[in-house]
Amino acid sequence: MVVKDIFVINESQGLYAVHWQGEEKNAFAHFFTQMADAIYLVDFFDDHEDDLTNHPQVQLSKTEAVLKVKNDAKALQKAILNAESFEELDYRFQPLSDNERVNRIDLRRQKCYGIVINSFLRLYAVRFDEGQYLITGGTIKLTRALQEREHTQIELNKLDHIVNYLIDEGIFELPE
Amino acid sequence: MKNKMTIKTNKKKLEAFLATAKQDTTWKEEAKKQIENEVTLDRSFKIALKAYQRLKAMGKTQEWLAAEMEISTQAVSKMLKGDKNFTLLTIERLERALGIKLIEVVAHQRTTTHQEVFKKSPKVINFSQSKTTFSTKKVVYESDFFEADIETLPIAS
Numbered sequence: 001m002v003v004k005d006i007f008v009i010n011e012s013q014g015l016y017a018v019h020w021q022g023e024e025k026n027a028f029a030h031f032f033t034q035m036a037d038a039i040y041l042v043d044f045f046d047d048h049e050d051d052l053t054n055h056p057q058v059q060l061s062k063t064e065a066v067l068k069v070k071n072d073a074k075a076l077q078k079a080i081l082n083a084e085s086f087e088e089l090d091y092r093f094q095p096l097s098d099n100e101r102v103n104r105i106d107l108r109r110q111k112c113y114g115i116v117i118n119s120f121l122r123l124y125a126v127r128f129d130e131g132q133y134l135i136t137g138g139t140i141k142l143t144r145a146l147q148e149r150e151h152t153q154i155e156l157n158k159l160d161h162i163v164n165y166l167i168d169e170g171i172f173e174l175p176e
Numbered sequence: 177m178k179n180k181m182t183i184k185t186n187k188k189k190l191e192a193f194l195a196t197a198k199q200d201t202t203w204k205e206e207a208k209k210q211i212e213n214e215v216t217l218d219r220s221f222k223i224a225l226k227a228y229q230r231l232k233a234m235g236k237t238q239e240w241l242a243a244e245m246e247i248s249t250q251a252v253s254k255m256l257k258g259d260k261n262f263t264l265l266t267i268e269r270l271e272r273a274l275g276i277k278l279i280e281v282v283a284h285q286r287t288t289t290h291q292e293v294f295k296k297s298p299k300v301i302n303f304s305q306s307k308t309t310f311s312t313k314k315v316v317y318e319s320d321f322f323e324a325d326i327e328t329l330p331i332a333s
Contacts, residue, residue: 006197010204016197029203036210038224038258042232066225074210081207106183130190171193173184 001161006134014086014132018162027158031123031138035073041066044140051142051149057118065120069140072114072121079115086131093125093133096159107172109159124155126162136162216261223267223278224258230274231256244273 002021009015009028017028025033034040045052045062052058052065060068083089095101096109106129114121123138136158139151146152166172210217231241238256242249254260255270271278 006193007200008194008197009200016194017200019198026200029200029206032203032207036221036257036259038221038228039253039256042225042228046232063225063229067222070221074214077207078211081204081211106185128185128190130185130187132194166193169189169193171186171189173186175182175184 001157003162003165009135010083012085013083013089014128015080015089015135016132017135018137018158020137020158026135027137028123028135031135032073032077035069035121035138035140038066038070041069048140048142048149055142058120068116069114069120072116072119075115076112076121076123086133089133090127093127096124107163107166109163122152122155124159126159126166134162213261217259220260220262221258223262223270224256224260226276226278227270227274228256230276234274241273245269 003018004021004023005019005026007017007019007026007028009017009026015028017026019026023030042062045065049062052060052062058065079092080089083092093110093112096111100109106127108127110125110127110133112123112125113119120140120142121138122141123135125133125135127133137155139155141152143149143152146156167174231238238252239249242252245252255262255266267278
């Protein structure tokens with residue numbers, strides 16, 4: 001996992017995104033491109049059919065799930081596009097876990113849900129207290145914990161990688 | 177993370193790090209285009225979705241479809257992703273290759289508006305007091321021929 005570049009998505013919002021080596025687009029553009037790609041979404045729900053069937057809150061067919069994700073991503077993209085400040089972005093994101101909320105202030109791993117009720121979408125970012133979000137990736141989450149599935153574990157790894165990268169670069173310092 | 181971490185930010189280094197960020201000039205324009213062409217893109221997506229599901233159900237590959245349609249595999253991939261504005265000719269060729277109907281044109285059906293329904297069937301207005309048995313009739317808006325919005329209104333029989 002290597003950081004190729006950092007992209008400014010919207011400077012007035014303080015929204016940035018990582019461009020991972022090996023990926024065609026930065027993490028933000030990559031996420032929304034995937035969530036509007038019929039091939040990707042059909043294959044995803046074919047591969048995760050059991051998770052969809054066993055979802056505790058939502059009972060949907062695979063076709064309904066594809067359309068839900070596609071429309072949800074479209075709405076989320078619109079909401080982010082229309083956000084005018086860091087505060088508006090901040091309203092959409094929340095700490096990755098209660099542990100993160102309690103134990104960490106700056107350099108916090110955050111997540112953003114889609115717009116619809118019981119959204120499957122998650123957009124992940126690291127939050128800087130100086131007023132920036134750095135998007136690391138996003139995915140469809142059908143299970144409770146990120147560690148339960150490979151594709152969600154990868155997103156967790158990306159978040160951790162960026163946190164460590166920023167510490168290694170001396171941009172953030174952990175207490176002794 | 178055992179205790180609440182007070183992480184120290186090196187502001188100068190953070191500024192320098194963010195200053196190296198490249199500008200993504202494409203996503204906002206792409207997103208705006210998507211919003212402007214929302215209806216068309218939504219329909220394209222639904223066509224692509226149905227086509228790709230059918231292709232998978234047939235156990236065929238995108239390469240097979242490319243050969244059937246006599247186009248490149250890249251063109252098939254772009255088409256099945258669902259962000260392409262389909263021409264009628266492309267849809268016809270897709271339908272022939274996959275052996276299914278992807279769109280249906282609503283034609284030769286009488287266009288009826290709500291107003292016309294109520295004008296012609298005044299009993300409907302007082303249907304709560306009427307003892308008339310009601311049946312249903314489909315109202316199709318011809319202007320939306322692609323994927324007609326079909327409502328069902330109670331009409332006095």
